[in-house]
Amino acid sequence: MNQPDRPRPLARGFWLKALGWVLLAGSVGLVSCQALFSI
Amino acid sequence: MTNLPRISPVAPRWSGWPSTKGFWLFLFPLPLLSASVLALASGKLSAVLANGSAFALFLLGALLTRRGLLGGRGAAVLRYGRSPILSLKNRGAGVVAAATAVTAFFAAGHGLPNSILFGAVALLAFHLLYELDPLHPPRISPGGEGEGERVRKTLVEAEQRILDIEHSARAIGNPELRRRLDRIAEQGREILGLIERRPRDLRRARQFLTVYLEGAQQVSAGYARTHKLADSRDLEQNFRTVLVTIEKVFAEQQGRLLEADVMDLDIQIEVLTNQLKNEGIL
Numbered sequence: 166m167n168q169p170d171r172p173r174p175l176a177r178g179f180w181l182k183a184l185g186w187v188l189l190a191g192s193v194g195l196v197s198c199q200a201l202f203s204i
Numbered sequence: 205m206t207n208l209p210r211i212s213p214v215a216p217r218w219s220g221w222p223s224t225k226g227f228w229l230f231l232f233p234l235p236l237l238s239a240s241v242l243a244l245a246s247g248k249l250s251a252v253l254a255n256g257s258a259f260a261l262f263l264l265g266a267l268l269t270r271r272g273l274l275g276g277r278g279a280a281v282l283r284y285g286r287s288p289i290l291s292l293k294n295r296g297a298g299v300v301a302a303a304t305a306v307t308a309f310f311a312a313g314h315g316l317p318n319s320i321l322f323g324a325v326a327l328l329a330f331h332l333l334y335e336l337d338p339l340h341p342p343r344i345s346p347g348g349e350g351e352g353e354r355v356r357k358t359l360v361e362a363e364q365r366i367l368d369i370e371h372s373a374r375a376i377g378n379p380e381l382r383r384r385l386d387r388i389a390e391q392g393r394e395i396l397g398l399i400e401r402r403p404r405d406l407r408r409a410r411q412f413l414t415v416y417l418e419g420a421q422q423v424s425a426g427y428a429r430t431h432k433l434a435d436s437r438d439l440e441q442n443f444r445t446v447l448v449t450i451e452k453v454f455a456e457q458q459g460r461l462l463e464a465d466v467m468d469l470d471i472q473i474e475v476l477t478n479q480l481k482n483e484g485i486l
Contacts, residue, residue: 181332182332182333184332185329185330185332185333186329186333187329188325188326188328188329188332189228189232189326189329189330189333190232191329192304192322192323192325192326192329193229193232193233193262193300193303193304193307193326193329194232194235195322196304196307196308196311196312196314197232197233197235197236197239198235199308199311199312199313200235200236200254200255200258200307200311201235201236201238201239201242203239203311203312203313204239204242204243204248204251204255
């Protein structure tokens, strides 16, 4: 049975995902690196 | 055994590279592992504890998130039943956010407000990337006294059967059969969605819920349990045939429910048109 494509919610757009990556790197990545350099 | 029509199997194909969902959550905290080792080499016990614990927390968060993203029995967010307030994915999000705050405070030397802010940013990033799961099941608009609760209970049982089918699918090695079961589970969910929207469709879908869905659950659970013990081509073929039939039945049920929707709408349009004609507007 052919199902029409469900419209993707706008929030899952490319730019928001890119922002998510930046924020993840900027939080998790940054504090991990800071912990390493503080040894 | 009954002679069932032979359906040509699709040759099992390599199902592709393992999913990379949630993979980066394992990579970003790797510097903490190096920091623990360096601290150990330098004899800084408190730094070893801080970095090691933070890394362990991140690992836990990443594992919970990956299990939640890849699906699995414990990962399923029940749409109708009372699922735990926190799904696996949400728990993963909480642990990753807490791990970020802990790392910022104990390992990176930030103040408390800054550390909490880091944790909040990590949580926001998580939501943007992986989307946190909803906390409450949807309300089912009742058709009458007690009707909503009756419909909800039926949907809860049906959803549990679909979860069992999905669980069985993951236990089956053959990717083709797994895909068929996943499709059946998805069709089942769409049918439950239609019933949720129009609870009076429950009557029309009763046979589907009590006979076909339950049958699909039992057959898939049975096959998942026994297929590894007995390498039987006939069993696989028969199971394949049954799955094809179930897919057809589910598609027909979905079609019937959608037709009923369309018919109702047709009747409403006709009634309204007649009213407008009687009023002399049309």
